[in-house]
Amino acid sequence: MxxxxxxxxxxxxxxxxxxxxxxxxxxxxxxxxxxxxxxxxxxxxxxxxxxxxxxxxxxxxxxxxxxxxxxxxxxxxxxxxxxxxxxxxxxxxxxxxxxxxxxxxxxxxxxxxxxxxTSLGGWLGAVRDRVPAGVSVGIADSIPELLDAVHGYLGEGYRRIKLKIEPGWDVEPVRAVRERFGDIALQVDANAAYRLPDAAHLAKLDDFDLLLIEQPLADDDLRGHAALAARLRTPICLDESITSARAAADAIALGACALVNIKPGRVGGLLEARRVHDVCAAHGIPVWCGGMLETGIGRAANVALAALPNFTLPGDTSASGRYWRRDLVTEPFVLRGGHVEVPAGPGLGIxxxxxxxxxxxxxxxxxxxxx
Known part of the structure; x- marks a missing residue:
């Protein structure tokens, strides 16, 4: 070509x-x-x-x-x-x-x-024609506003809620969501906003039976994540730290994570993303597909990737309407039964x-x- x-x-x-x-x-x-x-x-x-x-x-x-x-x-x-x-x-x-x-x-x-x-999903090795969708909820101005947002997303059928957290907006918002909505699939994302001395505070999140806490410490602090993992019951998931399959293998070997968020852009592309998936699968580490507020173009790639076998948790594969009033693709991604469909057409299928x-x-x- x-x-x-x-x-x-x-x-x-x-x-x-x-x-x-x-x-x-x-x-x-x-x-x-x-x-x-x-x-x-x-x-x-x-x-x-x-x-x-x-x-x-x-x-x-x-x-x-x-x-x-x-x-x-x-x-x-x-x-x-x-x-x-x-x-x-x-x-x-x-x-x-x-x-x-x-x-x-x-x-x-x-x-x-x-x-x-050939479709991208078929080429990558997808084993599903639709994938469960989670949603990422940003930091709100107030807890009532947060609860309203979560209520709306659950009503739309999202299978998992992810709350963005930072110092000063963590334990109480999570407590409020858990008390209001009960036994929903719930996780939090810190975007590297904490440091290891915050371990005792982060341990308070253990009371809420979270699926995971995502990237609590700096991206280059694998040893810190390993030390934090030993002090928390909540599983640690890495995002920014995982820049390649080699980085994933290092993090796993150090005990720095129990799960991995895979974003194709962060690791250099879909080929490397598949390698990260394979490394994690070989070590029994579940993965899920993160999002970067993509349009339907990037979302099509993420959805195809998320259909691989070791993507066992709902990803940030939200419907187009979560972020855009009008997406760039002629057939926007929609939520059906808590899932989005993997495009079946040639290439990205959009x-x-x-x-x-x-x-x-x-x-x-x-x-x-x-x-």
Whole structure:
């Protein structure tokens, strides 16, 4: 497969409601989309999950666009034949920038599988045609507001509730949700907001029978997570710390986690995400698919990944309406019986709403081999 053009498109998409975490409040998303066009005219889409600011990780939207343009694409153009498997080693000399690489890999893989007439789920090894959906609930202004939000999501049929927490917003909100809604599947996400000396405080969460506490400490503190795990009954799940299959193996060996959240963008793409899945499966560590407020493009990839056999917990694979009044895809993801369906069409299995895409586009950059 030969590529003749790569389009880097920035869009600004408003969220249904502000989403607050320990990183701050988002009211819209500055998103980088990647579209590749092959010599045969087939197009493939990718979505970069980096945020507008380098707060979740070192990557951010503008930086990802620059890295793709100046460092990744020149290596891609040198390839005599472009496939997802060939892309990975070709880009390995560029250190880091996993989210930028993942967006380019997704677009190439989408085009490749559309050419072959193969769905992404089938290619990855999916064993289900639908996956259970959880929802992530941001930090609210008050406990009554939080309870109203959780009540609404449970009413929609979500199978699991994840609460964002931070110092000062942890034990009491969790207590309130557990007391109000009883024996629901409940977990919390700290986004690295705590430190090991907070262990005694975090141990108070043990009273609420949580599925897990996600990434309580800094991403580079595996030893701290191992020490914390020895002091908590609540299982620790790692997110930001897991940047590759090797990182997953190290964390497991150190006893730093009992579960792993897999995000394709965070680990450098779907190929590496599958490797993380396989490493965890080999060690008996359950995984689930996290979300980064993706549009239907990135969500299609996440849902296909979440259909692999070791994804045994509901992921952040919410319906499109959780975040967007109007998604970028012509057939938005919807919740049916607490599940979302895995796209069955070739590639990502989605079609982009081109009219809406043009409305929310802020810039377009088209690049070719001679650029």
């Amino acid at each position: 030969k590529l003749v053009e790569v389009e880097l498109r920035r869009i600004r998409l408003p969220l249904v409601a502000p989403f607050r975490t320990s990183f701050g409040v988002e009211t819209d998303r500055d998103i980088l989309l990647v579209r590749v066009t092959t010599e045969a005219g087939t197009r493939g889409w990718g979505e970069c999950v980096a945020g507008g600011l380098p707060l979740y990780s070192a990557e951010h939207t503008a930086g990802a666009q620059q890295v793709i343009r100046e460092f990744l694409l020149p290596r891609l153009w040198r390839l005599p034949e472009v496939t997802a498997h060939r892309l990975e080693p070709a880009l390995a000399a560029v250190k880091g920038h996993r989210m930028a690489k993942a967006a380019l890999e997704m677009a190439v893989l989408d085009a490749e599988l559309r050419t072959l007439g 079609s982009v709403d081109e009219a809406w895409l043009d409305e929310v586009t802020s810039s377009v950059e088209r690049l070719g081999p001679a650029s």
